[in-house]
Structures are given as structure tokens and as C-alpha cells.
Amino acid sequence: MSWTSRLEEKTKQVESVLNQYLPKEEGFQKTVISAMNYSFLAGGKRLRPMLMQETYRLFGGNGKVIEPFMAAQEMIHTYSLVHDDLPAMDNDEYRRGRKTTHIVYGEGMAILAGDGLLNFAYETACKAFLIESNERVIEALQVLAAKAGIYGMIGGQTADVEGEDLPPEKVTNELLLFIHTNKTAALIQSSMMIGAILAGAGKEQIQSIEKIAYNVGVAFQIQDDILDVTSTTEVLGKPVGSDEKNHKVTYVSLNGLETSKKDVERLSKEALSLLEKLPGENPFLVELITSLITREK
Amino acid sequence: MSWTSRLEEKTKQVESVLNQYLPKEEGFQKTVISAMNYSFLAGGKRLRPMLMQETYRLFGGNGKVIEPFMAAQEMIHTYSLVHDDLPAMDNDEYRRGRKTTHIVYGEGMAILAGDGLLNFAYETACKAFLIESNERVIEALQVLAAKAGIYGMIGGQTADVEGEDLPPEKVTNELLLFIHTNKTAALIQSSMMIGAILAGAGKEQIQSIEKIAYNVGVAFQIQDDILDVTSTTEVLGKPVGSDEKNHKVTYVSLNGLETSKKDVERLSKEALSLLEKLPGENPFLVELITSLITREK
Numbered sequence: 001m002s003w004t005s006r007l008e009e010k011t012k013q014v015e016s017v018l019n020q021y022l023p024k025e026e027g028f029q030k031t032v033i034s035a036m037n038y039s040f041l042a043g044g045k046r047l048r049p050m051l052m053q054e055t056y057r058l059f060g061g062n063g064k065v066i067e068p069f070m071a072a073q074e075m076i077h078t079y080s081l082v083h084d085d086l087p088a089m090d091n092d093e094y095r096r097g098r099k100t101t102h103i104v105y106g107e108g109m110a111i112l113a114g115d116g117l118l119n120f121a122y123e124t125a126c127k128a129f130l131i132e133s134n135e136r137v138i139e140a141l142q143v144l145a146a147k148a149g150i151y152g153m154i155g156g157q158t159a160d161v162e163g164e165d166l167p168p169e170k171v172t173n174e175l176l177l178f179i180h181t182n183k184t185a186a187l188i189q190s191s192m193m194i195g196a197i198l199a200g201a202g203k204e205q206i207q208s209i210e211k212i213a214y215n216v217g218v219a220f221q222i223q224d225d226i227l228d229v230t231s232t233t234e235v236l237g238k239p240v241g242s243d244e245k246n247h248k249v250t251y252v253s254l255n256g257l258e259t260s261k262k263d264v265e266r267l268s269k270e271a272l273s274l275l276e277k278l279p280g281e282n283p284f285l286v287e288l289i290t291s292l293i294t295r296e297k
Numbered sequence: 298m299s300w301t302s303r304l305e306e307k308t309k310q311v312e313s314v315l316n317q318y319l320p321k322e323e324g325f326q327k328t329v330i331s332a333m334n335y336s337f338l339a340g341g342k343r344l345r346p347m348l349m350q351e352t353y354r355l356f357g358g359n360g361k362v363i364e365p366f367m368a369a370q371e372m373i374h375t376y377s378l379v380h381d382d383l384p385a386m387d388n389d390e391y392r393r394g395r396k397t398t399h400i401v402y403g404e405g406m407a408i409l410a411g412d413g414l415l416n417f418a419y420e421t422a423c424k425a426f427l428i429e430s431n432e433r434v435i436e437a438l439q440v441l442a443a444k445a446g447i448y449g450m451i452g453g454q455t456a457d458v459e460g461e462d463l464p465p466e467k468v469t470n471e472l473l474l475f476i477h478t479n480k481t482a483a484l485i486q487s488s489m490m491i492g493a494i495l496a497g498a499g500k501e502q503i504q505s506i507e508k509i510a511y512n513v514g515v516a517f518q519i520q521d522d523i524l525d526v527t528s529t530t531e532v533l534g535k536p537v538g539s540d541e542k543n544h545k546v547t548y549v550s551l552n553g554l555e556t557s558k559k560d561v562e563r564l565s566k567e568a569l570s571l572l573e574k575l576p577g578e579n580p581f582l583v584e585l586i587t588s589l590i591t592r593e594k
Contacts, residue, residue, distance in 0.1 A: 028475045029452035031459060036447070083412060088404035107385035108458055111408065112451060115380060115415065119446040122419050126439045138430065142423045149416040150333070154409060155326035161405055162328060178325045 003291065007045065010284070014046040014053065014070065021071035021124050035105040035113035036120070039082045040075065043096050048073045048191040050288065055195030055209060058282040065131045069140055069194050072125035076148050077187060079117035080157070082110055089161070140194045147190035156182025163249075171249035177218065180251075185217025208274050212289075215271035219264045219293040225250040226260050227297065236297050268293040300588065304342065307581070311343040311350065311367065318368035318421050332402040332410035333417070336379045337372065340393050345370045345488040347585065352492030352506060355579040362428045366437055366491050369422035373445050374484060376414035377454070379407055386458070437491045444487035453479025460546075468546035474515065477548075482514025505571050509586070512568035516561045516590040522547040523557050524594065533594050565590040 001009075022040060025033045049070035056066045085092040085100040086107060093103050102110035125144055128137045146152060160179045163171055192213040196206050227236060228243045229252055243250050252260045271293070275286060298306075319337060322330045346367035353363045382389040382397040383404065390400050399407035422441055425434045443449060457476045460468055489510040493503050524533055525540045526549055540547045549557045568590070572583060 023447060027452070028456040028472060029447050029479075032451060032455040033447055079412075083408055086405075086408060088408060108383075109455070111380055111383060111385060112455055112458070115376075115411070116447045116451045116455075118412065118415055119442060119451060123439075123442040123446050126435075126442055129435050129439070133432070133435065135430070138423075138426050138435075142420075142426070145416060145420040145423055149420050150320060150326050150330055150413045154329060154413045154416060155324070158329040158406070158409055158413075159325040161409070175325060182326075 003287065010050055011046050014050050017067050018046065018049060018071045018074055021068065023120065031105065031109060032112045032116050035101055035109050036116050038104060039101045039113060039117065040078050042098055046074060048077055048187055051188060052191040052195040054282055054285040054288065055192040056199045058278065058280045058285055059196055059199035059201045060280060061195065061199030063132070065128050065137065066195065066198050068124050068127040069144065069198065072121040072144060073187065073191055075117045075121035075124065079114040080153060082114040082117065086110060136198050136200065140197045143190050143193050143197065147186040152182055152186035156184070156186065168247065168249050173254055176249070176251055176254065180218045180221040181214065184221050185214050188217040189213040205278060208278060212271045212274050215267040216289055216292055219267040222251045222260055222264050223293065223295060225252040226257065226264065229257060231297065264293065300584065307347055308343050311347050314364050315343065315346060315368045315371055318365065320417065328402065328406060329409045329413050332398055332406050333413050335401060336398045336410060336414065337375050339395055343371060345374055345484055348485060349488040349492040351579055351582040351585060352489040353496045355575065355577045355582055356493055356496035356498045357577060358492065358496030360429070362425050362434065363492065363495050365421050365424040366441065366495065369418040369441060370484065370488055372414045372418035372421065376411040377450060379411040379414065383407060433495050433497065437494045440487050440490050440494065444483040449479055449483035453481070453483065465544065465546050470551055473546070473548055473551065477515045477518040478511065481518050482511050485514040486510040502575060505575060509568045509571050512564040513586055513589055516564040519548045519557055519561050520590065520592060522549040523554065523561065526554060528594065561590065
């Protein structure tokens with residue numbers, strides 16, 4: 001079976017877990033729930049819950065306690081997209097070929113749907129206590145919240161929004177790395193860390209996973225900047241050269257193409273080497289991570 | 298000392314607890330943190346954390362585990378105001394005489410500040426595990442999340458937003474009560490329930506507290522509708538008669554003034570009688586609840 005087919009198969013398996021946690025569309029609050037589910041069911045590869053589950057398996061986890069966390073993480077990811085797409089933010093009318101939530105449900109309801117998803121993520125994660133009530137679940141909850149907030153994803157999002165209005169000379173490597181680390185890597189970190197924590201990994205192993213996920217997230221974003229320069233619209237499925245056209249400061253414009261490629265390679269090698277050193281084996285996880293950082297589209 | 302002075306004194310005491318949990322305005326994400334703190338520090342009586350702390354004391358609670366929950370609840374209340382004030386929602390430029398968050402920081406940053414406050418509420422509540430790590434804290438966290446979400450505050454908010462666009466004959470008592478129960482009473486319920494839970498109250502006592510808080514929240518809202526008809530602009534400090542002018546269906550327009558007044562009285566009496574039956578005494582809490590439901594402004 002090709003990698004694409006195997007990945008699709010995994011996505012379906014992950015979705016069958018996630019879908020159990022969706023709220024029923026009923027009651028006087030039916031509209032906000034429909035808007036939440038519309039956003040949640042817009043598709044995507046479900047990478048974050050997939051990474052969470054596969055890391056859990058790497059450390060020998062085989063229980064159901066991971067499942068509410070998988071759903072919670074995807075709800076957090078989804079709410080961030082719903083709010084990102086709003087007119088006051090990126091003002092996007094389409095995402096993955098479907099109309100965005102505020103286009104279908106109106107702006108007010110999209111704000112409420114995002115809030116609903118974020119809050120329901122914590123309600124859902126709390127369901128893990130019904131399966132196992134122990135220190136691991138508490139730690140997983142702390143990591144979920146920390147990486148999603150102002151010292152994680154929201155922090156990165158803030159810097160990204162503000163960065164767009166800065167004069168180019170103010171956009172430093174330090175700022176770009178802050179954005180990549182927090183906007184993208186933070187949720188990959190919490191996904192993998194929660195998998196490790198719930199499977200009972202040790203402190204050093206969790207730190208190693210945090211580092212691997214950091215490298216994966218940052219390499220993924222630098223690769224994004226590289227492909228905008230080196231790929232073609234046909235391969236990428238979206239217009240290339242848009243960063244240069246928009247005078248956007250990127251990792252590539254700051255560091256050059258060669259250094260950027262070397263950095264992706266260094267981050268990738270380090271991630272895979274750290275992963276190899278961990279006890280347990282999960283060939284699918286290795287392949288998934290490799291595909292994320294060496295992607296051509 | 299007058300009731301107003303004593304209440305102000307309590308508000309100050311509660312604020313000295315809350316302020317310890319505010320994030321520092323620093324780093325590349327400084328702007329969103331400033332916007333969060335601007336919103337949080339806009340004032341108000343801090344009723345929800347006050348009710349939480351006083352209910353905790355009623356049941357003999359005297360530890361610090363309540364404090365992160367007090368801050369978390371006020372952050373949830375604050376985020377709901379920030380998002381409510383947005384142009385796509387109520388479009389308010391002022392709140393308590395100060396410019397609203399999106400007027401000062403822009404719409405995008407106000408959306409992020411609301412998200413930041415909601416997420417930070419859960420990060421903050423999780424800090425309670427560092428003080429006491431037990432089933433009570435887990436239960437308190439579950440109640441916090443449940444009452445704030447689609448089966449609580451967000452659910453009520455959704456029905457309220459949609460209710461505004463309904464033809465008057467569609468706005469039933471059932472819908473109005475749903476809105477009051479969820480939009481207003483839900484956070485009063487979680488506040489008082491968390492106080493009881495963390496102090497180690499029994500299951501029946503917690504149910505009793507939930508009922509008391511329900512009555513307080515709903516009576517408070519009906520009283521709001523009554524005062525719009527019976528009070529004067531001078532006493533209320535805001536224009537009266539606005540509901541009738543806006544053809545707004547209210548509890549009073551549906552049930553008449555006499556029935557509405559009787560319902561407030563019934564709900565209040567029941568709440569105070571249930572409170573009296575509980576073990577423990579907290580005269581301040583009795584006075585606070587009385588002031589909320591018999592208020593003249």
C-alpha cells in the first residue's frame with residue numbers, strides 16, 4: 001500500500017475516535033453546535049491526534065485514556081482555524097475548498113463556535129478522568145492548556161498578526177522562530193508529549209519528545225518557506241512565489257535558500273536520531289515524521 | 298459600615314487574590330497579554346469569585362486551593378464580555394465607562410485576548426493541582442468547564458443572539474428561561490458549586506447550592522426586566538423603558554409585572570430558605586445573595 005493510502009487509512013481510524021466526542025446538534029443552542037461540528041468535520045489529515053496516538057503507542061500505551069485528549073486537541077486546532085478565518089483576522093472565505101464557518105453561520109456565531117470548541121476541548125479532556133484518575137491525566141491536561149495558550153499557540157498567533165504590520169527590517173530571525181515555535185510547533189509538542197505522558201514515559205523521555213516535536217514543527221514551517229520559492233503551482237496545489245510578491249519576510253529571505261535547506265536537514269536528522277534513541281518502536285511514527293519534514297508539497 | 302462600603306471592601310480583598318494570577322506583559326506576545334489585562338482590570342464587583350470564596354467559607358474551607366479557581370472564573374467571565382462587545386456581537390464601544398477591548402486594541406487582538414483569557418482560565422485552574430491534588434480539584438475543574446460551555450454560558454449566549462432575530466411570538470417563556478439559566482445563572486452556579494466542592498461539601502449539599510445559585514441567577518435577570526419597567530433613569534443609572542422601546546420580549550412582557558414580581562419573591566425566598574438549612578453560617582453570603590435578588594438598581 002502506498003504511503004498516501006496508509007496515511008488516509010490512519011486518518012479514518014483517528015476520525016472514528018474523534019467523532020465519538022462531537023456534541024449532538026439539539027436544544028436551544030443547536031446552531032452553535034452545528035457550527036462547531038461543521039468546522040470540526042471540514043477534514044484535514046488529523047495530524048495532531050494522530051501524532052498523539054502514535055507517540056502513546058511508541059511508549060506502549062494501549063488504553064482509552066488517550067482518546068478524549070485526541071478529540072480535545074483537534075477541537076483546539078479547529079477553534080484556532082475558525083477564529084483565524086474571521087474578517088478581523090485573515091478574512092478567508094474558503095478553507096480546504098469549503099466555505100469557512102463565518103461565511104455559512106455568520107460572524108457572531110463563528111466567534112461563539114470557536115469559543116464553544118475551545119471550552120468543549122477542556123470539557124472533553126476532563127472526561128479522561130472517568131477512564132483513569134491519576135497524576136498522568138493531570139499532567140497531560142496541564143501540557144494541553146500550556147501549549148495552546150499565550151505561552152504557546154495564542155502567543156505565536158499574536159506575534160504573527162503583529163509581524164504582518166512591522167517594517168521588514170524589524171522582522172528578525174528571533175521573531176520568526178518565535179512565531180514558528182509557538183504558532184505551529186507548540187500543538188505538535190503537546191500532542192506528542194501528551195501521548196508520552198499518558199503512556200507513562202519518564203521525565204527525560206518526555207523532554208526528548210518535546211525536542212523532537214519542536215524540530216518537526218519548525219522544520220515543517222521552514223520547508224513551507226522553501227517550497228514557496230522552489231516548487232511549482234502544479235506540485236504545491238497553491239500559488240508559489242506569493243511570499244516574495246507580498247514582500248513577506250520569511251526564513252528563506254532572511255537566511256538564503258542554502259542555509260534554510262541545511263537547517264531543515266539538521267532539524268530533521270536530529271529529530272529522527274532522538275526518536276531512534278527512545279525505547280520502543282513505531283515504524284509508522286518514524287515514517288509520519290519523515291513525511292512531515294521532507295515533504296515536497 | 299454601610300453595605301456598599303462593606304461590599305467594596307470585599308471586592309478589594311477578592312481583587313488582591315485575582316491580581317496575583319495575571320500574566321506579565323512581556324515577550325513577543327506582550328500585546329495580547331496587555332489586552333487581556335486591560336479587559337480583566339476594567340472593574341466590576343467580582344461577584345463570581347466573591348460568591349465562590351464565600352461559599353467555600355460557608356462550608357469551612359480555609360485553604361488556598363480556591364484561589365486559582367476564583368481567578369479562572371473571573372477570566373472566563375471577562376473573556377465572555379470581550380467577545381460579547383465585538384462588532385459582530387453587541388458592538389459596544391464602552392463598558393463601565395471605559396473603551397472596550399476591540400476599540401483600544403483592534404478587533405483581531407480582542408478576539409485573541411478573549412481566546413487568551415479563556416485558555417488561561419484553564420491554565421490557571423490547573424495550578425490548583427499544585428496546592429492540592431485530589432478528586433475535589435478534578436470535580437471543580439469539570440464543573441468550571443461544564444457551566445461555561447455549550448451546556449452553560451455559551452449555550453445561553455447562542456440562544457440570546459438568535460432570540461434577537463426571532464419574531465416576538467417565537468420568544469417563549471421556555472426560551473427566555475433557557476437564556477437566563479445558561480447565560481447568567483450558569484456561572485453563578487459554577488462559582489458557588491466550586492466553593493462547596495473544594496470545601497468538601499457532600500453531594501446533596503452541592504445540589505442544594507446548585508439550586509440556590511439557579512434561583513439567584515434567574516431572579517436577578519427577572520429583576521432586571523422588572524426594573525426596566527418600574528425604575529427611573531436616575532436610580533438605575535441607565536435608560537429605562539428600553540425593552541419596550543426595542544419591542545424586546547422579556548419575562549415581564551410575557552408574564553406581566555405582578556407575576557414577575559411574585560416569581561422573583563418565590564425564587565428569592567426559596568434560595569434563602571435552602572441556604573438557611575445548610576450547615577455552617579456565613580452572614581455576609583446571606584446578605585450578598587439578598588442584595589442580588591432584591592436590588593433596586
